[in-house]
Amino acid sequence: MExxxxxxxxxxxxxxxxxxxxxxxxxVIIGLSLLSYAVNLFIFGMGRLRINAAxxxxxxxxxxxxxxxxxxxxxxxxxxxxxFAMTALFLVVMLAVRGxxxxxxVDGRER
Amino acid sequence: MFALDDHLxxxxxxxxxxxxxxxxxxxxRHRSLRAIISLASAFVLIIxxxxxxxxxxxxxxxxxxxxxxYPLGNWPVPFGIVLVADRLAALMVLLTxxxxxxxxLFALARWHAVGPSFHSLLxxxxxxxxxxxxxxxxxxxxxxxxxxxxxSYGLLLHGSGSARxxxxxHYIAINLAASFLFLIGVALIYGTTGTLNMADVxxxxxxxxxxxxxxxxxxxxxxxxxxxxxxxIWPLGFWLTTTYAAASAPAAALFAxxxxxxxxxxxxxxxxxxxxxxxxxxGLGQAVLLYGGMGTIAYGAISALAAQTTARLAGSMVLVSxxxxxxAIGLGNQAVLSGALFYxxxxxxxxxALFLLVELVERVRMEGADILAVTMEAYGDDEEDxxxxxxxxxIPRAMAVLGIGFAVCALVLSGLPPLSGFLAKFAMISPMLNxxxxxxxxxxxPQAWWLAGxxxxxxxxxxxxxxxxxxxxxxxxxxxxxxxxxxxxxxxxLILLGLCVAMSVMxxxxxxxxxxxxxxxxxxxxxxxxxxxxxxxxxxxxP
Numbered sequence: 110m111e112x113x114x115x116x117x118x119x120x121x122x123x124x125x126x127x128x129x130x131x132x133x134x135x136x137v138i139i140g141l142s143l144l145s146y147a148v149n150l151f152i153f154g155m156g157r158l159r160i161n162a163a164x165x166x167x168x169x170x171x172x173x174x175x176x177x178x179x180x181x182x183x184x185x186x187x188x189x190x191x192x193f194a195m196t197a198l199f200l201v202v203m204l205a206v207r208g209x210x211x212x213x214x215v216d217g218r219e220r
Numbered sequence: 221m222f223a224l225d226d227h228l229x230x231x232x233x234x235x236x237x238x239x240x241x242x243x244x245x246x247x248x249r250h251r252s253l254r255a256i257i258s259l260a261s262a263f264v265l266i267i268x269x270x271x272x273x274x275x276x277x278x279x280x281x282x283x284x285x286x287x288x289x290y291p292l293g294n295w296p297v298p299f300g301i302v303l304v305a306d307r308l309a310a311l312m313v314l315l316t317x318x319x320x321x322x323x324x325l326f327a328l329a330r331w332h333a334v335g336p337s338f339h340s341l342l343x344x345x346x347x348x349x350x351x352x353x354x355x356x357x358x359x360x361x362x363x364x365x366x367x368x369x370x371x372s373y374g375l376l377l378h379g380s381g382s383a384r385x386x387x388x389x390h391y392i393a394i395n396l397a398a399s400f401l402f403l404i405g406v407a408l409i410y411g412t413t414g415t416l417n418m419a420d421v422x423x424x425x426x427x428x429x430x431x432x433x434x435x436x437x438x439x440x441x442x443x444x445x446x447x448x449x450x451x452x453i454w455p456l457g458f459w460l461t462t463t464y465a466a467a468s469a470p471a472a473a474l475f476a477x478x479x480x481x482x483x484x485x486x487x488x489x490x491x492x493x494x495x496x497x498x499x500x501x502x503g504l505g506q507a508v509l510l511y512g513g514m515g516t517i518a519y520g521a522i523s524a525l526a527a528q529t530t531a532r533l534a535g536s537m538v539l540v541s542x543x544x545x546x547x548a549i550g551l552g553n554q555a556v557l558s559g560a561l562f563y564x565x566x567x568x569x570x571x572x573a574l575f576l577l578v579e580l581v582e583r584v585r586m587e588g589a590d591i592l593a594v595t596m597e598a599y600g601d602d603e604e605d606x607x608x609x610x611x612x613x614x615i616p617r618a619m620a621v622l623g624i625g626f627a628v629c630a631l632v633l634s635g636l637p638p639l640s641g642f643l644a645k646f647a648m649i650s651p652m653l654n655x656x657x658x659x660x661x662x663x664x665x666p667q668a669w670w671l672a673g674x675x676x677x678x679x680x681x682x683x684x685x686x687x688x689x690x691x692x693x694x695x696x697x698x699x700x701x702x703x704x705x706x707x708x709x710x711x712x713x714l715i716l717l718g719l720c721v722a723m724s725v726m727x728x729x730x731x732x733x734x735x736x737x738x739x740x741x742x743x744x745x746x747x748x749x750x751x752x753x754x755x756x757x758x759x760x761x762x763p
Contacts, residue, residue, distance in 0.1 A: 129397065134389065141396050148400045148407075155411030181410070184359055188403055191366045195399070198373055199392050206389050209382040215393075217386040 114154055121147035134203045134213050138196065145192040149185050156181030226757075228275075229290040229305045231268045232313050232350035235261055236320075240343030248336060255328055258339040262321040265346065269314035276310040277733055289356070289754035297754045298420045304356035304751055307737035308561070312353040312477075312484055315565055318719065319477050319572050320346045322712035326576050327470040329709045334379045334468070341378065345371035345474060352481050356751055358406050358416045361485065365402065365450075369395050372478060375471040376463065387466035394449065394459050402446035408439025419751035422492045422744060426499040433500060440494060440504055447489075450482030451542050454515040461523060461535030469579030472534070473712075476572040479542045480564060487549055487557075492744045503552065510550030510667060516543025517674050521681035530578045530689055537574060537633055540678050541567040547671050548648055553655055558738035559647030562731055566640040566723055570632035573716035577625055580705050580713075581693050618705040623694040625710075628717045630690060634683035635675075640723040645675055647731060 121143050128140025156178035164179035203213075210217035239261035246254050275288075290303040305313075324332075324342060332338040348368025355361050373395075377388045410416055412432040413424045428436050445456070452460040460479070464472050486509070494504040520539030527533040544567075548560035632641035652668040723730055740746065 129393070137393055141393065141400075144397070144400050148403045151404060152407040155407040157411075180416075181407070184407070184410075187359070187363065191363070191399075195366070195370065195392075195396055198370065199389075199396065202373070202377065202385060202388050202392055205377075205380075205385045206382075209385050215389065217382070217389075 110158055110160070114150065114158065118147050118150050118154070121150070132214055132216075134206065134215055137215060138199055138203060141199065142196060145188075145196070149188055149192075152181050152185050152188060227290075228268060228271060229288045229303050229354060230292075232265060232272070232317070233303075233347055233354065235265055235268065236343040236346040236350065240340040240347065243340045243343065244337065251333065254339055255332070258324060258343070259321075259328075261343065262317070262324050262346075265350075266314070266317040266321055269310070269317040272305055272310040273307075273314045273733075276305070276307040289751055291754055291756055294757050296756065297752055298415055298417050301355070301357040301360045302417065302751060302754055303354045304419075304747075305354055306747065307733065307740060308484070308488070309353045311561070311565070311733070311737065312480070313350050315480075315568060316346060316349045316353070316477055318716075319474055319568070322572065322576070322716055323470040323474045325712040325715075326473065326709055329706045331379070331468055331470050335377075337374070338378055341371050341374040342470075342474070344368075345375060347371075349477065349481060353484060356418050358409065358418060358421070360416075362399070362402055362406060365481070366399065368478070368481065369399070372471075372475065375474065376467050378471055379468045383466045384468075387463045390459055391463045398446045398449040401442050401449075405439045405441075405443025405446060408435055408442065412436040412439065417751070418489065418492055419748040422495070422497070423748050423752065425493055425501060426497060428499075428501075430500070437501055437504055440489075440501070443489070444486060444505055444508075447482040447485045448512065448546075451479050451486065451546060452482075452516070452539055453512045453542065453546055454519040454539075457516065457519075457539060457542070460539060461527075461532050464535040464538060464575070465529065465531035469576050472531070472575040473572040476538060476568050476575060479538055480545075480568055483542060483545050483549070483564070486546070487741065490549065491741045492747065495742070495744050497744065506550050506552050508550070509546050510671070513543045513545070513547025513550055514671060514674055516540075516546060517678045519543070521678040524685040525681050527685060530581060530693075531575075533685055533689060534571065534574045534578050536685070537567075537571050537682065540633075540682060541571060544648075544675060544678070547674075551652065551668065551671065553651055554738050554742045555651030555655075555735075556648055557741065558731065558734045559644060559649075559651065561734040561737055562640070562647055562723075562727075563644035565730075566632060566644045566720055569716045569719050569723075570629050570641065573625065573713050573720075574629045574633070576709070576713050576716070577622060577629060580622055580709060581626070583705070618710070619694065621710055621714075622705070623690070625713050625717055626686075626690050626694065628720065630683065630686035632717075632720050634686060635679040636683065638724060640720045640727070641679075643724060643727050643731075645679065649675060 125140045125142075125144035125147060128136045128143065131137065131140070159177045162175060162177040164177045164182050206217055207213055212219055239257060243254055243257060246257065248254075288305045289297075290305075291297060292301045292303065294300070320342065324339075327338060327342075345368055348364050348366075348371055351364035352361055352368060355364055373388060373392050376391060377384055406416070409421060412428055412435050413421050415421055415424060425436070449456045451457075464475055467475060490505065490509070494501055496502050498504075517540055520536050520543055523539060524533055524536035527536055541563075545560055545564055548556050548563070628639065631639045635641040635645040649672045652672050653664050655664070655668070
């Protein structure tokens with residue numbers, strides 16, 4: 110499971126970085142989205158991987174090993190919301206630049 | 221029991237947030253109502269921030285270094301988010317509030333009507349800035365960073381236009397990538413220490429097992445890269461000049477403090493988490509800050525000399541200021557840091573004033589040129605000689621005020637006596653060359669020599685660049701028509717420069733405050749103890 114998660118994060122990051130460095134705004138935005146998926150998975154992994162354990166500690170529970178860490182899940186939720194909002198905003202600016210420059214090159218002109 | 225004193229810490233966050241939200245519901249047509257609400261809120265924010273600073277100045281050394289802690293939701297500290305206001309945070313909040321008011325005043329003349337929601341965006345930016353300065357929690361810092369960045373994207377695009385949209389695209393892409401680095405760093409620190417509270421991280425860092433230390437330091441480094449991108453360190457700061465030059469003047473004046481947020485976060489975290497108590501990780505990345513900062517100073521100075529437009533020159537001044545601060549932090553000397561904090565306030569005020577001035581000056585130039593062209597077309601060439609003779613004898617009043625303001629800016633930014641820029645550089649260079657104090661013989665490190673030299677050379681470069689611009693603008697354009705500059709646009713510039721002059725006059729108490737702030741930063745034990753023992757509001761109310 111660790112291997113699969115690590116591979117997933119690695120592939121997503123690699124694709125994200127490669128796309129981020131491409132000259133078209135659409136590629137950049139997809140790259141940023143892929144990077145955000147990778148980062149969210151990574152935050153998840155930092156809470157340690159645990160299968161079949163609820164992230165809820167009920168009153169009187171003593172054995173912390175029986176539960177998954179709830180905090181990274183809350184962090185991921187926040188990060189997803191913020192990332193989503195920023196991507197939407199970026200999309201608007203991207204369209205504005207497309208309208209002004211008439212091209213989808215990130216520098217606003219073809220080389 | 222509601223007492224203002226108890227809730228003063230959260231006021232700088234809630235007030236602009238509430239104002240910004242309220243203004244969304246006031247129709248754009250009620251322009252004066254919106255302006256009044258906005259101005260009133262900015263005034264109250266300054267008063268609240270001044271109260272915070274005043275109380276910070278009152279704290280006795282023995283009573284701990286903190287002014288106030290404010291556990292949000294009344295959760296006990298390592299579990300809930302806590303707001304912390306110490307001297308440095310209070311100072312930065314006050315600086316933010318002052319810049320906010322000045323940018324707002326300036327915008328009231330014309331910029332606030334150019335696009336929708338200017339007031340709301342400005343107040344949301346103030347919310348994010350104050351929150352980032354006051355929070356004591358790493359993830360909460362991320363959230364406030366995103367709040368201020370989202371608002372800054374909107375402000376950057378205010379006024380629209382092709383150049384702004386293009387600069388905005390680059391700015392947003394870079395900051396989104398930096399935000400992901402921020403998250404990775406925070407996650408690594410959480411994964412190795414199990415906490416996100418800055419004071420708690422600092423308390424636990426010495427106990428991190430050796431096997432996890434690499435991960436922890438990687439986390440710290442990645443986090444620092446995210447802040448360095450915001451601070452515009454060389455070679456991560458190429459976006460900065462273009463972006464700042466493209467922004468409208470009031471937005472750029474406010475952006476002058478946004479690089480300082482990155483520097484504030486670096487200062488706070490490097491001295492708190494990776495201070496002397498951090499065991500094997502102490503002093504992580506100091507050398508990077510020092511050499512990166514020196515590189516930034518050099519790059520900023522060259523960029524200032526090569527700048528083709530005045531707005532880009534102002535952007536280069538931001539780089540020089542950031543580089544100076546980063547290098548001063550990297551030197552790791554408490555007395556240098558105290559001078560650097562003085563420099564931070566002085567240079568931020570002056571750069572902000574410069575961005576406002578640039579817009580006024582450019583407008584004078586353009587409108588003057590327009591009028592001249594129109595006159596020539598309408599009346600032919602024979603009128604021209606007469607006009608030149610006539611206006612050559614009288615310097616227009618607005619131009620004179622602008623010229624004096626520009627000269628004051630140049631003096632502060634290049635660090636010439638008698639103004640605060642000189643005092644700030646003196647306060648930094650003197651302890652660099654006398655690290656043990658004046659009485660004992662000193663061994664000065666080569667890095668300190670290099671940095672002192674760079675500071676002086678960069679000041680000289682700034683002087684050349686600014687004087688060249690000043691001569692081209694104020695001495696070569698006498699034949700042009702008087703500028704259409706409104707009083708409300710001059711006032712914020714005069715306020716900002718007046719504060720620089722006041723800082724030169726009141727240098728002793730200011731430096732005393734900075735000394736205490738720097739000392740508190742270098743002895744983080746007081747901060748850690750106070751935050752971890754933060755009192756809850758009603759501990760015995762729960763059964």
